[in-house]
Structure formats: C-alpha cells, structure tokens
Amino acid sequence: MIDKEHLPHRDDDDDLDGYTKVDRYNPSLIQNLSGHYHDVLKQIGENPEREGLLKTPERMAKAMLYLTHGYDLDAKEIMNSAMFKEEYSQMVIVKDIEVYSMCEHHMLPFFGKAHIAYIPNGYVVGLSKIPRIVDVFARRLQVQERLTNEIRDCIQDTLNPIGVGVVIECRHLCMSMRGVQKQNSVTTTSAFTGEFLKEKTRTEFLNLISAKLG
Ligand SMILES: Nc1nc2c(ncn2[C@@H]2O[C@H](COP(=O)(O)OP(=O)(O)OP(=O)(O)O)[C@@H](O)[C@H]2O)c(=O)[nH]1
Numbered sequence: 065m066i067d068k069e070h071l072p073h074r075d076d077d078d079d080l081d082g083y084t085k086v087d088r089y090n091p092s093l094i095q096n097l098s099g100h101y102h103d104v105l106k107q108i109g110e111n112p113e114r115e116g117l118l119k120t121p122e123r124m125a126k127a128m129l130y131l132t133h134g135y136d137l138d139a140k141e142i143m144n145s146a147m148f149k150e151e152y153s154q155m156v157i158v159k160d161i162e163v164y165s166m167c168e169h170h171m172l173p174f175f176g177k178a179h180i181a182y183i184p185n186g187y188v189v190g191l192s193k194i195p196r197i198v199d200v201f202a203r204r205l206q207v208q209e210r211l212t213n214e215i216r217d218c219i220q221d222t223l224n225p226i227g228v229g230v231v232i233e234c235r236h237l238c239m240s241m242r243g244v245q246k247q248n249s250v251t252t253t254s255a256f257t258g259e260f261l262k263e264k265t266r267t268e269f270l271n272l273i274s275a276k277l278g
C-alpha cells in the first residue's frame with residue numbers, strides 16, 4: 065500500500081485545482097468505495113459472494129485509491145525540497161522513467177516511459193525528484209498531453225532552468241484491449257521551454273534519449 069510516511073500532503077488551504085480532497089487512508093472511505101465495487105460486480109453479472117470475489121471490492125477500492133494518490137501530492141513542494149546551487153551548465157537528462165497512469169476517458173491504464181531534461185541556471189535538482197514529480201501527475205486521471213505539459217511547467221516554475229524538455233511514449237490499453245484494438249501503437253508527446261525550443265538543443269536531447277548505453 066501507500067508509503068504514507070514519505071508522501072508530503074496538501075494543506076487544507078492549498079490550491080486544490082478543483083479536486084476534492086479525500087482522506088484516502090480513512091477506513092470509512094474504503095468501506096464506502098468497496099460497497100460501490102460490490103455493486104459493480106453484481107451489475108456486470110458476477111456473484112460478489114463467491115469465494116474468489118469476497119475481498120475483491122475492498123482490493124479494488126484500495127487499488128483505485130493508490131492509483132490516484134497523485135492528487136495528494138504537491139509537485140512543487142517535492143522540487144523545492146532538494147534544489148542545490150551548482151555551476152553546471154550542460155543538459156541534465158533522466159531518461160526511461162516508468163510511467164503508469166490512467167486515461168480520464170475510460171479509466172484504463174496507459175503506461176510507458178518519460179524522458180526529461182533541463183539545462184541548469186545556477187541550481188540543480190535532486191535526481192530522484194524528477195521521477196517523483198512524474199508520479200505526482202501520472203497517478204491521477206490524465207490525458208498524455210496534459211501529463212507532459214504539467215511536468216514541463218512544474219520543472220520550469222520551480223527550478224527556473226534555461227530550458228526544459230519532456231518526451232513521453234505510452235501505450236494506451238483503451239486502444240489495445242478494447243475500442244480500436246491496435247496492439248502496437250505508441251503515442252509520443254513532447255513539451256519544451258526556453259533553449260529546448262531551439263532546434264539544435266532539441267535535436268541534442270532527442271539524440272541522447274535515443275542513444276543506447278553500453
Ligand atoms: N488525446 C488523447 N486522447 C486519449 C487519451 N487517452 C485516451 N484517449 C482517447 O479519448 C477518446 C475518447 O473518445 P470517445 O469517442 O468519447 O470514446 P469512445 O467511444 O470510447 O472511443 P473509442 O476509444 O474510439 O472507442 C478516444 O479517442 C481515446 O483514444 C490521451 O491521453 N490523449
């Protein structure tokens with residue numbers, strides 16, 4: 065389950081961007097949600113009382129609360145917690161960051177990789193904070209385009225680098241296990257600021273993320 069100790073929580077007066085704050089560790093919320101999933105099982109023609117499904121509504125409730133725990137996190141707080149003054153002026157890239165999110169249209173998973181770069185402007189950020197902010201925005205109901213822009217904007221607004229580049233490549237289960245049923249299509253989105261809007265920098269970034277190590 066969620067490692068509660070290490071998750072910074074929003075204060076009550078934080079800007080919730082229109083989300084309703086829920087206490088996702090509250091047993092009565094889990095119980096209430098389980099009741100709805102019990103009903104869902106019945107409505108799809110299953111028998112929620114059969115042995116294999118007895119604990120399924122509660123498992124589903126806990127899983128859904130986990131898969132959306134990004135609403136509880138504050139990406140700017142995470143970035144601000146580990147910025148270090150450093151005279152390094154070349155591109156910093158963290159690539160192949162696993163992304164697990166859910167599309168807001170079908171609530172089905174989309175998953176793949178994020179590649180993120182920035183050029184420091186006097187400060188660097190703790191490397192682990194970059195995958196952490198990917199999770200903050202991915203662990204919500206999303207579209208891939210908004211996810212990409214939110215990561216870019218968060219890094220730009222907190223670290224104030226000379227530029228940010230974000231590329232995300234994902235497979236959407238709503239396009240493979242249902243609907244159009246295309247098994248091999250991958251969606252690529254990108255977002256840039258500053259220096260990365262220039263072709264030379266963007267090309268260097270794209271070349272470095274395509275390069276194989278070793
Ligand atoms: N732009 C964008 N679209 C997405 C994303 N995830 C899912 N979708 C699309 O959201 C659209 C919803 O379209 P609708 O026509 O309302 O839904 P639908 O009838 O279930 O559509 P089909 O998936 O084509 O069967 C679909 O085209 C999905 O492929 C995403 O991250 N970005």
Ligand SMILES: [Zn+2]
Pocket residue numbers: 167168169170171172236238239
């Ligand atoms: Zn979908």
